[in-house]
Amino acid sequence: MEKTQFMPVLKEPGPGRKSNRKLLIVLFLLFAILLTVLFFNSSISKISTITIAGQQYIGVSEVEEAAGIVIGDAFFGTSSSTIEERIEQLSSVAKATVTKSFPGEVHIQVEEYPSVGYELSASGQITALLSNGTTLAMQGRDFVVDKPVLSKWTENDPNKVKLTKVLGELPPATIGDFSEIIPIPSASYPDRIKIYTRTQFEIITAISLLKEKAPQLNAVIERQPPGRVTMLLADTYASYESGFGESEDSNEKEKGE
Structure with missing residues (x-):
């Protein structure tokens, strides 16, 4: 004869235990809110x-x-x-x-943005030109003019902004050697410029060609005595001692176009 097994009866939790749990949760939330309020109102x-x-x-x-x-x-x-x-x-x-x-x-x-040059305004104030085309008045600031000075540029010349962006793409040593840059536009090259260097070179090129011609320019400056370098459609070099010859004449004619 099989024995009958009885399952123990589970007692349901009394209402007091549920109430205590809810009370603890409410107290915990209130305590957390209080701490949060105190924290955000404290100096810490x-x-x-x-x-x-x-x-x-x-x-x-x-x-x-x-x-x-x-x-x-x-x-x-x-x-x-x-x-x-x-x-x-x-x-x-x-x-x-x-x-x-x-x-x-x-x-x-x-x-x-790095500075790529400076400009002297009509009132005698020095302005820094940054690589993104931004200009900043340097009055009252400590600075050293270790970049080229842009001379004879009109205030709204679009080629000036193009020049600053190109200068920002050149090695610092290259633009550090440039002492002055002036515009000398021609019919063939509206963006033609003349660059004077601290190493006593005179360079004629165009803004649109400057980045491309920079490596050849550096090679000439490193290997040749001071002189005039023309880097446009063709590249030419003539030392000051030998005179400029045809290179100078042809560029002066183009300048007058």
């Missing part, structure tokens, strides 16, 4: 220091204003990417990197 959640580095042509105050944050703002109130985007709206800034270190530290690293 605020920006305590802002450091800025890397800028050369713009001031710290300009970067701070563009960033849109000040000491005392909520540390987590604005994301690093948002601050970076704001700073990169400045015409001279190529890239901004924002690093946050809890508690309260914000570091902004600025990378500006």
Whole structure:
């Protein structure tokens, strides 16, 4: 005769146990909210220091204003990417990197477009020309004129912007040797320019050809005594000692076209 097995009866949790669990959850949530409110109202959640580095042509105050944050703002109130985007709206800034270190530290690293030249205005003010075509007044700033000076250019000459962008693509050593660049347009080459170098060369070329001709130009400067170098349709060189001959005459004729 088989024995009958009985399953034990499971007791349902009493209403008191459910109420205690709900109460604990509510208390935990209230405690978490209280801690959150206390944290965001405490000094530890605020920006305590802002450091800025890397800028050369713009001031710290300009970067701070563009960033849109000040000491005392909520540390987590604005994301690093948002601050970076704001700073990169400045015409001279190529890239901004924002690093946050809890508690309260914000570091902004600025990378500006490099300067490729300077220009002297009619009023005697020096203006820096950046590789993206931006111009910055240098009054009140410390700087060294270690790039070419653009002379005799009109204010709205589109070739000036093209020139700054081409100069930005050349090796620093190359543009560092250029002392002065003036426009000498002709019918054949509206963007023709004359470059004087610190190594005593006189170069005639065109903005549209400058990047292409730069390697040959460097080779001539390194191997030849000072003289005139023409790099247009054909490349010619004549030392000052030998005179310019036909090369000079032909360029002067083209200049007068």
